[in-house]
Amino acid sequence: MQTKVDELLHKPLVVINLGLKRFAESLEEQKVEVVQVDWVPPAGGDKAMAELLDQLL
Amino acid sequence: MASGFVIRKNQYYDSVFLMKISKRISDAKGVQQNAVLMGSDTNKGLLSNIGIRDTQIDAAQPNDLIVAVIADTPQIVNDVLNKLDEYLLGGVQSVSASNLHSFEDGLAQKPDANLVVISVPGEYAAREAHKALESGLNVFLFSDNVSIDDELDLKRFAVEKNLLVMGPDCGTSLIGGVGIGFANVVRKGSIGVIGASGTGLQEFTSQAHNAGFGISHAIGTGSHDLSDKIGGLTTLAALDVLEADPQTKVITLISKLPGAKTLAKLSERLKTCKQPVVGCFLGIQGEIEAGTSFQRARLIDDAVRLSITQIADKPVFWQDQFTPQELEWMSPEIGSWSSQQKYIRGLFAGGTFCYQSQQIFRDADIPAYSNAPLDVKYRLADPDHSIEHTVVDMGDDHYTLGKPHPMIDGSMRKQRILAEGRDPQVAILLLDFILGYNASMDPVGELLEGVIEAKQAARKRGGALTVVASICGTDDDPQDLSLQTRMLQEGGVIVFHSNAKAAHFCCALIKRRLGGCHADQS
Structure with a gap:
């Protein structure tokens, strides 16, 4: 069975880009399938709340 | 000299956008210094260092935008801050907004993804990378300021899941001819590269291309991977995958000075590698014993010459003297x-x-x-x-x-x-x-x-x-x-x-x- 690492090297890349949009743009230029996520800090930036949510999910 | 600031609640922007706005404000006449930042603790510290302190700033959150200006007169400060929307709008025009805001949103959109590229602020990066690994995805982690303990946890988890974590602080990779992060456009070929230094990897792959050769994959590991604390976990995982890759005929390692224990462990592993290996560990003065198929390169240029010599079907001409x-x-x-x-x-x-x-x-x-x-x-x-x-x-x-x-x-x-x-x-x-x-x-x-x-x-x-x-x-x-x-x-x-x-x-x-x-x- 092909592992996820093998897939990475031998199948076309399919990318989730979290953050800087220019990275997604350069992948698009290379005809890579990519989805851009305009990431924002979780729980409105409240780290304690984010940790609590992580534990709940 | 006068100063002032504004805080925009719940207006989050990425670092490149913020730098663009900062550059634009710095071009305004009479502005001596400015800061355009999100309200993280690190950034609030930076503001304090330039003398911008206030209880409102203390209360700001990481998704609040803070713009501070130091200028020749109070009038200039007010003019700039009053025109903030114009500055922000000018920056936004080139960036089309996504309605996806979390890793989960992205995964829902691309459930067949095989790689997550992460460039969020360092304090959040490990959390996002962990989620990606947990979902069975490989990670290219550009973010820096990830603690060494978090890096070790992530890399151990990746080994357990048989996944690759390229980074943190990884600037460059080339996977099957695709450049990720800061990468040059190079042809595909049979040299596999593992690099703990981003620009080292760029220099190697560019020179190999310019000499007429190509790259199967170039895997960035992040700059701390060969430290003794991390023990080369990504380097060793990358070696395994390149060794098993039929396209890769020679493997080249590029890094700055590795930890002594890690170098010893890596050297042992290289002795059993099926392909010939070229290693360029900048800064090392002693010898490296890594078996008969290992060749040491003192400089990146030497690594290129030795690598292409391994795969060339005719003698390689290499100009290493001055013309x-x-x-x-x-x-x-x-x-x-x-x-x-x-x-x-x-x-x-x-x-x-x-x-x-x-x-x-x-x-x-x-x-x-x-x-x-x-x-x-x-x-x-x-x-x-x-x-x-x-x-x-x-x-x-x-x-x-x-x-x-x-x-x-x-x-x-x-x-x-x-x-x-x-x-x-x-x-x-x-x-x-x-x-x-x-x-x-x-x-x-x-x-x-x-x-x-x-x-x-x-x-x-x-x-x-x-x-x-x-x-x-x-x-x-x-x-x-x-x-x-x-x-x-x-x-x-x-x-x-x-x-x-x-x-x-x-x-x-x-x-x-x-x-x-x-x-x-x-």
């Missing part, structure tokens, strides 16, 4: 220096180029001070103040905290070029220019005016400033390598397509000036 024309350039340069001029000043965008140059200078008995020294006794007390021979890594945190990296924006490096040009003891400026995806579209254009001005200043003093540059790039890069090269040459700059060769050239000039050995490369 007759390059030798001819030397005497006129040295002859035009004043008696005061004797020092080299290297100003680098690429950390590996700063490091490799120091190794070359050390081998030539030309010790150089640095903010990122090879030998701690040559650490600069003040990174902004050069002493004797000095090389500066301008991508260091000292210069990039809240400011664009010199590979993206040359403004800071231009100011330093002008400062070095005012020093009558400086004979040579050594620079690097890095092309490829995500780098500045005109790195030479950003600095050239500064170079010409520095040269003019030296001439006015009765001397001449020699400027030596290397360009890391290929003909297929978006910036137009031949145009960038020509612009430098027309500006009176001596250009090489190798940092090592440029650094050797500087050594040869200094040695000749001292009446020492001839201009041969070591």
Whole structure:
């Protein structure tokens, strides 16, 4: 069975880009399938709340 | 001097966008300093350092935008802050907004994804990378400021899940011909590369391409991977996958100085590698015992030569000596220096180029001070103040905290070029220019005016400033390598397509000036 690492090297890349949009743009230029996520800090930036949510999910 | 600030609640922007706005505000007349930041604790500390303190700032959250301005008059401060929407709108125009805001949103959109590229602020990056691994996805982690403990946890988890974590602090990878992060456009081929240094990886892959060869995969590991704390977890995982890859005929490792225990462990692993291995571990002085299929390269250029020799079907011609024309350039340069001029000043965008140059200078008995020294006794007390021979890594945190990296924006490096040009003891400026995806579209254009001005200043003093540059790039890069090269040459700059060769050239000039050995490369 092909592992996820093998897939990475031998199948076309399919990318989730979290953050800087220019990275997604350069992948698009290379005809890579990519989805851009305009990431924002979780729980409105409240780290304690984010940790609590992580534990709940 | 006057100052002021505004806080916009729940307005989150990425760091490149914020730097763009900051640059635009800094161009406004009368503005002395500005900060355009999200309200994280680190950023609030930066504001405090420049004298911007307030209880409202203390209360700001990481997704609140803070814009602070220090200017000549209160009127200028008010004008800039009142026009903030115009500045923000100007920045937004080029960025089409996504309605996806979390990893989970992205995964829902692309459930067949096999890689997550992460460039969120360091304090959140480990959390996002962990989620990606948990979902069975490989990770390219560009973010830096991830703690070494978090890095170790992530990499152990990746090993357990049989996944790759490239990073944190990973600038470059090439997977099946696709450049991720800062990468040059190179052809596909049979050299597999593992790199703990981003610009080292770029220099290697560009030179291999320019020599007519290609890359199967180039896997960035992040700059701390070969430290003893991390133990080379990504390097070893990358070795396994490249060893099993039928396209990869030779494996090349590029890194700065590894930890002693990790190097020993890696050497043992290399002894059983099926493919021949070339290793370039910059900064190491001793021997490396890693079996009969291992070849040691002292410099990145040597690594390219040894690697392509392994796969070439005919003898490889490799020009590692100076050409007759390059030798001819030397005497006129040295002859035009004043008696005061004797020092080299290297100003680098690429950390590996700063490091490799120091190794070359050390081998030539030309010790150089640095903010990122090879030998701690040559650490600069003040990174902004050069002493004797000095090389500066301008991508260091000292210069990039809240400011664009010199590979993206040359403004800071231009100011330093002008400062070095005012020093009558400086004979040579050594620079690097890095092309490829995500780098500045005109790195030479950003600095050239500064170079010409520095040269003019030296001439006015009765001397001449020699400027030596290397360009890391290929003909297929978006910036137009031949145009960038020509612009430098027309500006009176001596250009090489190798940092090592440029650094050797500087050594040869200094040695000749001292009446020492001839201009041969070591």
